[in-house]
Amino acid sequence: MEIEIVELEERKCKFILKNSTPAKANALRRTMLSNIPKMAIDEVEFHLGPIDVDGKEYESVTPLFDEIIAHRLGMIPIPTNYELFNTKAECSCGGVGCPSCEIMYSLNKHGPCTVMSGDLQPLGDASLKVKDENIPIVELADGQSVLIYAHAIMGTAKQHVKWQVANGVGYKYMPIIKIDQKKVVNANDIASLCPKRVFDVKDKKLVAERSIDCILCMTCVERGDSEAISIKGDDTCFVFKFETDGSLTAQQVLDKAKSILSEGAKNIADAVVAL
Numbered sequence: 501m502e503i504e505i506v507e508l509e510e511r512k513c514k515f516i517l518k519n520s521t522p523a524k525a526n527a528l529r530r531t532m533l534s535n536i537p538k539m540a541i542d543e544v545e546f547h548l549g550p551i552d553v554d555g556k557e558y559e560s561v562t563p564l565f566d567e568i569i570a571h572r573l574g575m576i577p578i579p580t581n582y583e584l585f586n587t588k589a590e591c592s593c594g595g596v597g598c599p600s601c602e603i604m605y606s607l608n609k610h611g612p613c614t615v616m617s618g619d620l621q622p623l624g625d626a627s628l629k630v631k632d633e634n635i636p637i638v639e640l641a642d643g644q645s646v647l648i649y650a651h652a653i654m655g656t657a658k659q660h661v662k663w664q665v666a667n668g669v670g671y672k673y674m675p676i677i678k679i680d681q682k683k684v685v686n687a688n689d690i691a692s693l694c695p696k697r698v699f700d701v702k703d704k705k706l707v708a709e710r711s712i713d714c715i716l717c718m719t720c721v722e723r724g725d726s727e728a729i730s731i732k733g734d735d736t737c738f739v740f741k742f743e744t745d746g747s748l749t750a751q752q753v754l755d756k757a758k759s760i761l762s763e764g765a766k767n768i769a770d771a772v773v774a775l
Contacts, residue, residue, distance in 0.1 A: 503754070506712070512743040513750035516674065516712075518736070525671055525738045531757045532666040538747045539578040539585060539603060539652045540662040544570040547647035551610065558610045558645030562638045569646075572637050574662040576617045577745040578603065578652045579628050582756075587654045597651065603628055607648040611640030620650065631746050666753050669742040673733025675714035679706050683728035690729070693719050712739055 501524060507514040517525055546566050551558045562569065584600075591601035605620045618633025640646065657664035677698070684690065687706040691699035695717065700709040706728075708714070714731065721729050744750055 503758075506739075508750060510749050511746055512741075513754060514739070514741050515754070517671070517738040517740055520736060520738060522735055522738075525740075527761060528740075528757060529669050529671060531760050532669045532742060532753060533664065534657045535760050536665045536748070536753055536756050537582075537587065537654050537656050538580045538663055538665040539654055540660075540747075541570075541573045541576065541578065541605070541650045541652045542655070542662075543651040543653075544573055545649040545651075551645045551647055553610050553645070558643055560647060561644055562640060562646055563644075564638050569638055569648075572635075573607075573620075573648075573650050574660075576620070576630055576635055577632055577665075577747040578630060580654075580665070580747045581628075584625075585654055597653075599624070601653060603652040605648075605650045605652065607646065607650065609640060610645035612642045612644075614639050615646060665744050665748050666742050667745065669740070671738045671740045672715070673735055674737035674739055675711050675716055676732050676734050677708040677711050677714060678730045679708065680728050681705055685728070690720050693723055695719065 501520045502518040504516040504518060505513070506516060517528065544566075546569075547560050549560055551560055585603070586601055588595040588597070588601045591598060593601060595601075604623045606623055607615070607620050609615045609619050615637040616633060617630050617635035617637060619637075620630055622628040638646065655663035684706050687699075687701045687704060690706055691697075691701055694714075696710070696713045696715055698708055698710050698714045699720070700707050716731060716733055718731060721731060742750070742753070744753055748756070
């Protein structure tokens, strides 16, 4: 397999997977959706009882059940660093919880206000502060307060969707567009039919200038000129798109997916040799 990057930003990527098969393309897609490890809040401790702030007493209550707040905290993207953290199962602490497999956050707010994701403060390394600071968690009225300690650990989307880092992962066959210029009756009419503006007209000739954008809708063939244009998908070449939630960059997700697939293939090969 070969990968050619078409577009790469911090949180989204578009690339071409070449010299592959539908099975390999789907394996890459499923790996990106389900097997990429990331940090997410998994345990939340709520302070119960009154909270004193500068001599004023607040009640530790909110309009939402604690379970709802905990769920919202779990879905907030947490920065993930593979060099600093590993899973509890692989940690030297034996899964008890330590700075090598767990991040602790505190949240201490009193109303009236809207508690936002940016109010989560990491205990220790300031670089672990959440990047998306404007995710609303709960609305507090006057006299209401919330004091929380949240624990983030490493996991994958196989366990829960809160550990899913890549979303909108999809691919299509690379379009193969052939044009018989001798049979094109009206190039401008055919070009205007395409919903993705794949075609241009140059020197009175119809040209598939942006074939990668073709969605194989066949409008140009069915409503245009079926004699002049033929379109089919290349089942050895695929156009991928995906986005991340920000806990990892798009480049990190792609690199990790390739690493996981490569390691899995090696393990299978070693097992076959050992038979």
